[in-house]
Amino acid sequence: MHILILIIEIAVLIGVVLLHVAYATYFERKIIGHMQVRLGPMRVGWHGLLQPIADGIKSFFKEDIVPEQADKPTFLMAPIICLVAMMTSLAVLPFAKGWAIADVNIGLLFIFAMSSLASYGVILAGWASNSKYTFLGGLRSMAQVISYEIAMGMSLVGVMMLSGSLNLGEIVEAQSASWRSMYIFPQCIGFFVFFIAMLAETNRVPFDLPEAETELVSGYCTEYSGMRYAMFFMAEYIGMLVMSSIGTICFLGGWYGPFQVPFLPFFWFILKVYLFMFVFIWIRATMPRYRYDQLMELGWKLLIPLALANIVLTAVAKSLFA
Amino acid sequence: METKTIDIPVANGDEELYRLRMGPQHPATHGVLRVDLDLDGETIVACHPQVGYLHRGFEKLAEHRTYVQAMVLTDRLDYIAAIANNVGYCVAVEKLLGIEVPLRARYIRTMACEMSRLTGHLLWLATHALDIGAMTVFLYCFREREELLNMFEMLCGARLTTTYPRIGGVRQDVTSEFMERLERFTESFPGWIEEYETLIDTNRIWLKRTQGVGVVTAEEAVSLGLTGPTLRGSGVDYDIRKHRPYDAYEYMDFEVPLGEAGDIYARYRCRMEELRQSNRIIRQCIDQMPPGPIVSGEAPDLVMPIHGHRRLDFQASNSSALIRFMDDNRLYMEGDVYVSTEAPKGELGFYFVSDGSGRPYRMHIRSPSFIHIAALPAITRGELVADIIANIGSIDVVLGECDR
Numbered sequence: 001m002h003i004l005i006l007i008i009e010i011a012v013l014i015g016v017v018l019l020h021v022a023y024a025t026y027f028e029r030k031i032i033g034h035m036q037v038r039l040g041p042m043r044v045g046w047h048g049l050l051q052p053i054a055d056g057i058k059s060f061f062k063e064d065i066v067p068e069q070a071d072k073p074t075f076l077m078a079p080i081i082c083l084v085a086m087m088t089s090l091a092v093l094p095f096a097k098g099w100a101i102a103d104v105n106i107g108l109l110f111i112f113a114m115s116s117l118a119s120y121g122v123i124l125a126g127w128a129s130n131s132k133y134t135f136l137g138g139l140r141s142m143a144q145v146i147s148y149e150i151a152m153g154m155s156l157v158g159v160m161m162l163s164g165s166l167n168l169g170e171i172v173e174a175q176s177a178s179w180r181s182m183y184i185f186p187q188c189i190g191f192f193v194f195f196i197a198m199l200a201e202t203n204r205v206p207f208d209l210p211e212a213e214t215e216l217v218s219g220y221c222t223e224y225s226g227m228r229y230a231m232f233f234m235a236e237y238i239g240m241l242v243m244s245s246i247g248t249i250c251f252l253g254g255w256y257g258p259f260q261v262p263f264l265p266f267f268w269f270i271l272k273v274y275l276f277m278f279v280f281i282w283i284r285a286t287m288p289r290y291r292y293d294q295l296m297e298l299g300w301k302l303l304i305p306l307a308l309a310n311i312v313l314t315a316v317a318k319s320l321f322a
Numbered sequence: 323m324e325t326k327t328i329d330i331p332v333a334n335g336d337e338e339l340y341r342l343r344m345g346p347q348h349p350a351t352h353g354v355l356r357v358d359l360d361l362d363g364e365t366i367v368a369c370h371p372q373v374g375y376l377h378r379g380f381e382k383l384a385e386h387r388t389y390v391q392a393m394v395l396t397d398r399l400d401y402i403a404a405i406a407n408n409v410g411y412c413v414a415v416e417k418l419l420g421i422e423v424p425l426r427a428r429y430i431r432t433m434a435c436e437m438s439r440l441t442g443h444l445l446w447l448a449t450h451a452l453d454i455g456a457m458t459v460f461l462y463c464f465r466e467r468e469e470l471l472n473m474f475e476m477l478c479g480a481r482l483t484t485t486y487p488r489i490g491g492v493r494q495d496v497t498s499e500f501m502e503r504l505e506r507f508t509e510s511f512p513g514w515i516e517e518y519e520t521l522i523d524t525n526r527i528w529l530k531r532t533q534g535v536g537v538v539t540a541e542e543a544v545s546l547g548l549t550g551p552t553l554r555g556s557g558v559d560y561d562i563r564k565h566r567p568y569d570a571y572e573y574m575d576f577e578v579p580l581g582e583a584g585d586i587y588a589r590y591r592c593r594m595e596e597l598r599q600s601n602r603i604i605r606q607c608i609d610q611m612p613p614g615p616i617v618s619g620e621a622p623d624l625v626m627p628i629h630g631h632r633r634l635d636f637q638a639s640n641s642s643a644l645i646r647f648m649d650d651n652r653l654y655m656e657g658d659v660y661v662s663t664e665a666p667k668g669e670l671g672f673y674f675v676s677d678g679s680g681r682p683y684r685m686h687i688r689s690p691s692f693i694h695i696a697a698l699p700a701i702t703r704g705e706l707v708a709d710i711i712a713n714i715g716s717i718d719v720v721l722g723e724c725d726r
Binding site: 035036037038132133136205206208209217284285286287288289290291292293294 | 340342343348349364451454455456457458461462465521522525527528530531706707708709
């Protein structure tokens with residue numbers, strides 16, 4: 001019986017998240033459209049509301065092309081690795097008090113592990129396609145993920161120290177002791193580093209080098225088509241959702257807000273996540289792209305030292321005031 | 323030519339260079355340019371631009387057409403600023419045939435030329451920004467370019483391939499609605515330029531991507547044959563509009579913006595200033611527009627018969643038709659002429675060898691894009707893959723003009 005409930009929970013979560021992904025693309029296209037003095041999707045359905053569905057059906061029925069020179073099993077597996085890793089990390093996210101499928105004590109660590117695993121998918125895709133652009137894209141992605149994962153992990157150490165836990169639910173609860181029940185104020189340096197590393201982790205502008213279309217055509221997914229391409233796409237958007245959720249949980253006080261919204265315990269959580277998503281999109285509409293070496297420089301020379309300094313500061317502050 | 327002294331990492335012995343063939347089907351090579359890159363990691367060791375994918379043989383085609391008929395070919399050179407090419411062609415043919423253009427036509431041409439410079443520079447800014455990753459500027463620029471293209475449509479009925487000027491003048495007179503619309507445009511355009519600048523000019527990432535990248539010193543730029551804003555970005559004061567004025571440029575009051583550093587940012591600043599100066603020139607044309615005829619009475623008819631065979635030695639022929647036309651030797655002058663004009667991309671030159679047959683014996687086009695692409699290996703040596711994209715954008719090439 002317990003397993004049945006769990007399966008239903010998982011099915012509901014996957015359904016909701018996939019719909020979310022579909023409409024996150026709509027959200028993005030509409031917002032970017034209006035920022036760029038155009039309308040965005042308007043044709044399919046009222047104000048283009050059915051556009052994501054149409055896109056989904058289209059990519060589902062497209063031919064799944066496998067290049068002749070590709071390493072076939074790896075090529076076919078890579079997008080699945082990406083998607084599965086991203087989806088798995090959804091399991092530990094608490095959307096409201098007690099609303100997590102797996103309320104594990106190493107939630108934060110689990111998410112790091114999964115997002116690192118997803119980068120395997122990207123690297124394998126770049127390698128297996130046996131094309132020069134994808135290869136360069138895969139290499140870039142590998143270097144980027146390694147350097148920004150470190151900065152990101154360290155930026156969250158401060159949060160772990162303050163809350164004394166790796167359990168995502170407990171991190172949220174621990175924040176209620178803080179001002180406005182958010183860690184963003186005591187951990188402003190950590191948040192700054194986390195935010196930039198988050199953009200880089202999810203391969204978003206200005207760090208979208210692995211798929212920089214003007215340099216590497218489409219980077220690691222150049223050779224993919226149809227549903228397999230859509231899988232990478234879904235993985236990217238789920239990645240955005242996961243990272244926004246981590247930001248919300250660790251710095252913005254999770255599901256707590258100024259007042260309780262009846263019947264919708266996840267209201268504030270979703271609102272904050274979409275705030276993050278909006279900033280993602282806003283940045284995409286505004287920023288040019290970093291160059292590869294500049295990206296590395298920023299990661300190693302600025303973000304990692306800052307994150308380290310933040311750890312020291314937090315430790316000193318905690319031992320003085322606690 | 324002094325070579326750049328950059329510490330270029332060279333693969334030693336058994337290490338192989340990674341050859342990346344970029345283009346001709348690539349989203350950022352501005353048409354069908356193919357660049358073969360020898361890479362060491364992401365560092366460019368050698369860069370070999372390959373052109374010719376858009377070759378349509380215009381120079382040869384022109385040999386079988388009359389001077390009037392050959393003009394439509396020039397629209398397809400730099401197709402994003404067609405009027406500038408048309409005017410360049412007309413100025414050259416007029417010099418060959420000795421035609422004096424009425425003042426009003428010269429003013430209209432100057433105005434149309436500067437409008438096409440705006441369209442050219444706006445498209446450059448749009449694609450250059452997109453190449454570096456700033457996608458919003460792309461759409462903002464197209465908004466204004468659209469307005470200019472609509473005005474071209476008012477002017478002559480076509481948006482891209484205009485063929486608006488005629489040998490000895492222009493095709494149609496400007497209407498008062500057109501002038502009003504253009505005046506409104508010139509009033510709001512400086513504000514729009516500021517809008518682009520707020521988006522990218524103060525952006526740290528933009529500065530990091532453009533400053534100190536793709537540096538060309540003044541001597542290098544001259545010896546590579548660079549012209550236009552690409553040359554002026556290195557601080558060389560050379561603008562044909564100023565130094566060998568044609569049409570109505572001698573009456574215009576404008577500045578030639580110069581850069582210093584010779585990097586991508588300097589070239590970017592030059593073009594942005596040129597947008598303002600072009601706007602100023604258009605404004606002056608509107609204010610000073612003189613009355614009078616718009617086409618010279620000496621201009622050849624639109625449909626001009628072709629007579630005789632193509633030849634250089636007039637005396638050897640005994641074609642009666644040719645002799646008849648040689649009586650009117652003003653139109654069918656023998657000899658050669660080279661005239662260059664300042665197109666948005668740089669110095670656009672037309673070289674004609676005329677044998678008196680009414681068709682060019684040889685038409686050579688000195689296209690700035692071709693020469694700029696040839697300079698690409700020197701500019702991008704030792705830089706990164708991402709920089710080559712920024713550099714292609716900053717030397718501003720269009721392959722229609724390069725391959726002809």
